[in-house]
Amino acid sequence: MNPKKFARKVLPASGIKTAEETYRKSRIRAMQIRYGYPARDLQVIAVTGTNGKTTTCMLINAMLKSAGYKTAMFTTASVEVAGVAKLNTRHTTVPKTADLLQFLKRAKDSQVDYVVLEVTSHALHQHKVLNIPVEVSVLTNISQDHLDYHGSMDEYIAMKVRLFNEYMQPMYCVLNRDDAKYNYFAKQSVGLVNSYGVKRDADIVLSSVDPSVSGTRLSLKIEGKKSACDLKLIGDFNAYNSAAAAGVGAVLGLSAEQITKGLASLDQVPGRMQIVDTKTDYTVLVDYAVTSDALEKSLQSLRALTDKRVLVVFGATGDRDTDKRPKMGKVAAELADKIFLTDDETYTEDPAKIRKDVMSGIKQGKGVKKTTEIADRKKAIQAALKEAKSGDVVLCTGIGHQDTRNMGGKLVKWDEVKIVTQLLKRTKKQL
Numbered sequence: 001m002n003p004k005k006f007a008r009k010v011l012p013a014s015g016i017k018t019a020e021e022t023y024r025k026s027r028i029r030a031m032q033i034r035y036g037y038p039a040r041d042l043q044v045i046a047v048t049g050t051n052g053k054t055t056t057c058m059l060i061n062a063m064l065k066s067a068g069y070k071t072a073m074f075t076t077a078s079v080e081v082a083g084v085a086k087l088n089t090r091h092t093t094v095p096k097t098a099d100l101l102q103f104l105k106r107a108k109d110s111q112v113d114y115v116v117l118e119v120t121s122h123a124l125h126q127h128k129v130l131n132i133p134v135e136v137s138v139l140t141n142i143s144q145d146h147l148d149y150h151g152s153m154d155e156y157i158a159m160k161v162r163l164f165n166e167y168m169q170p171m172y173c174v175l176n177r178d179d180a181k182y183n184y185f186a187k188q189s190v191g192l193v194n195s196y197g198v199k200r201d202a203d204i205v206l207s208s209v210d211p212s213v214s215g216t217r218l219s220l221k222i223e224g225k226k227s228a229c230d231l232k233l234i235g236d237f238n239a240y241n242s243a244a245a246a247g248v249g250a251v252l253g254l255s256a257e258q259i260t261k262g263l264a265s266l267d268q269v270p271g272r273m274q275i276v277d278t279k280t281d282y283t284v285l286v287d288y289a290v291t292s293d294a295l296e297k298s299l300q301s302l303r304a305l306t307d308k309r310v311l312v313v314f315g316a317t318g319d320r321d322t323d324k325r326p327k328m329g330k331v332a333a334e335l336a337d338k339i340f341l342t343d344d345e346t347y348t349e350d351p352a353k354i355r356k357d358v359m360s361g362i363k364q365g366k367g368v369k370k371t372t373e374i375a376d377r378k379k380a381i382q383a384a385l386k387e388a389k390s391g392d393v394v395l396c397t398g399i400g401h402q403d404t405r406n407m408g409g410k411l412v413k414w415d416e417v418k419i420v421t422q423l424l425k426r427t428k429k430q431l
Contacts, residue, residue, distance in 0.1 A: 329361025
């Protein structure tokens with residue numbers, strides 16, 4: 001019999017949990033010893049939250065590099081050490097322990113000044129970052145996600161807060177002043193709290209946001225003085241991500257000029273509200289929104305950028321939190337002008353069942369008449385592109401930067417940006 005199955009059969013639930021915790025901690029320590037504790041003496045900046053983690057990491061990384069520092073960065077989208085970057089093709093919420101430790105060893109061998117880490121609730125629950133000394137912990141925002149894994153929002157938040165309390169013991173905690181859970185995280189934080197947001201009592205005040213299809217002009221109040229910043233990223237949520245990065249710059253002693261110049265130096269983030277070069281009279285973006293909150297923010301931002309239609313191509317992930325599916329459907333029904341409901345990643349779940357769950361939310365939002373259901377994602381994207389007219393915005397979301405999709409338990413090669421480009425050529429809509 002499998003040892004795990006045997007343990008679950010003979011041990012009480014509390015005993016199993018204790019055994020799993022002991023095993024995971026012991027395994028992490030053994031691996032760290034094997035790799036020579038590579039995180040020691042590194043200055044680590046760790047970012048967590050429900051949405052915006054990857055983009056915030058990349059903004060911090062760009063800001064530090066612009067200021068003259070050598071960096072290393074590990075996110076779900078890309079991995080970079082001393083200026084050499086590559087896409088992260090693992091597509092997992094939790095990094096393999098060996099991958100993370102090898103990355104930290106390369107960072108240490110390269111004598112980087114700072115390491116920027118994206119840290120998920122799964123990684124904190126599984127003690128993946130245990131014993132990694134964190135100088136700055138960052139919170140982007142909190143909303144529903146991963147309840148299939150954690151079981152409840154309370155447990156999900158309890159894992160997130162580990163990055164800020166005595167578990168990780170950071171020196172500084174950069175928190176979203178506008179988030180509903182700000183007070184809770186501020187009370188739990190053991191490091192010096194530095195806040196950001198639109199509220200006047202925040203340390204970094206996001207005083208104005210002027211979005212456009214080409215980017216976002218924002219004004220940040222840093223140390224009492226306003227500083228303008230021209231982001232190449234679009235969306236109000238990216239203004240918040242930038243403010244979070246600015247908070248990191250402030251606690252690390254960067255000047256307002258270094259902060260704004262660094263934030264403006266980042267071009268696009270792979271698969272995060274990424275504008276596809278279509279050469280058409282409408283705009284196409286590829287995004288990674290996989291929660292109702294992320295989808296809502298993406299669609300709201302796009303509505304503010306056009307007086308024409310917003311078309312969305314999306315689905316929901318299989319073998320994951322089923323409760324968020326109708327919520328995503330309702331959001332799409334309320335904010336999009338045309339919906340193309342399709343498959344995301346099915347894993348081992350029946351794709352028709354997944355789409356049905358999403359459709360229930362679309363019905364709640366009274367969006368059935370404007371919805372076209374097409375299981376084949378490529379055909380759904382093609383249908384959206386054919387439907388698009390001058391001034392429209394097409395958002396393809398859920399897959400983002402990934403180069404594969406898990407369909408029926410098998411990995412299928414996929415590149416959303418390339419597929420959009422190929423489909424435009426095929427339908428002769430490229431100008």
